[in-house]
Amino acid sequence: MTKQDICIGIIMGSQSDWEIMNNAAETLTALEIPFETKIVSAHRTPDRLYEYAKGAKDRGIKVIIAGAGGAAHLPGMAASMTSLPVLGVPIESKALKGMDSLLSIVQMPGGVPVGTLAIGKAGAINAALLAAQILALENETFARAVSIWREQQTLSVAEEPSS
Ligand code: RP5
Numbered sequence: 233m234t235k236q237d238i239c240i241g242i243i244m245g246s247q248s249d250w251e252i253m254n255n256a257a258e259t260l261t262a263l264e265i266p267f268e269t270k271i272v273s274a275h276r277t278p279d280r281l282y283e284y285a286k287g288a289k290d291r292g293i294k295v296i297i298a299g300a301g302g303a304a305h306l307p308g309m310a311a312s313m314t315s316l317p318v319l320g321v322p323i324e325s326k327a328l329k330g331m332d333s334l335l336s337i338v339q340m341p342g343g344v345p346v347g348t349l350a351i352g353k354a355g356a357i358n359a360a361l362l363a364a365q366i367l368a369l370e371n372e373t374f375a376r377a378v379s380i381w382r383e384q385q386t387l388s389v390a391e392e393p394s395s
Pocket of ligand 1: 302
C-alpha cells in the first residue's frame with residue numbers, strides 16, 4: 233500500500249451528520265491516513281449504498297466508517313454487502329438523543345457484525361482511531377502515527393487540575 237491510496241471510507245446518512253463525522257475525518261487527517269467521505273443514505277439513496285458497499289473493496293478501501301442517526305440502518309446494510317470491517321457511529325438524534333441510533337446500529341443479528349462506537353463525537357474520533365489501528369497491523373507508517381498520537385495524548389494530560 234502506498235501512502236496516497238485511499239484506504240478508509242467515511243460514509244454518513246445525511247449532510248446533517250457531517251458535524252459529527254467531521255471528527256473522524258479530522259482524526260484521520262491528523263494521522264495522515266488517506267480517506268474519502270460520501271453521503272450515502274440507506275433509505276433515501278439505496279442504490280448509491282449498494283454501489284458503494286459492493287465496490288468499496290475493489291477500490292482499495294480497507295475499513296468503512298459509517299455514521300447514521302435515528303433508524304440508523306446504514307452501517308448494518310453496508311456490512312451486509314461487504315466483507316470489509318464496518319465501524320458504526322451512532323449520531324445523536326433530536327427526539328431520542330441517539331439511543332435510537334445506538335440500538336439500531338449495535339443490535340445486529342449474529343453473522344453480520346458492525347463494530348459499534350459511542351454516540352456522537354467520541355464515537356467518530358474512536359472509529360477513526362480504531363480504523364487506523366486495524367490498518368496499522370500491516371502498515372508501519374500508520375502504526376507509528378497511531379503511536380505518536382497516543383504519546384501526544386498522554387503528554388496533554390496535566391498532573392493536576394488548573395483552577
Ligand atoms: C439519518 O437520518 C441520517 O443519518 C441522519 O442522522 C438522520 C436525519 O437526517 P436528515 O433529516 O437531517 O437529513 O438517515
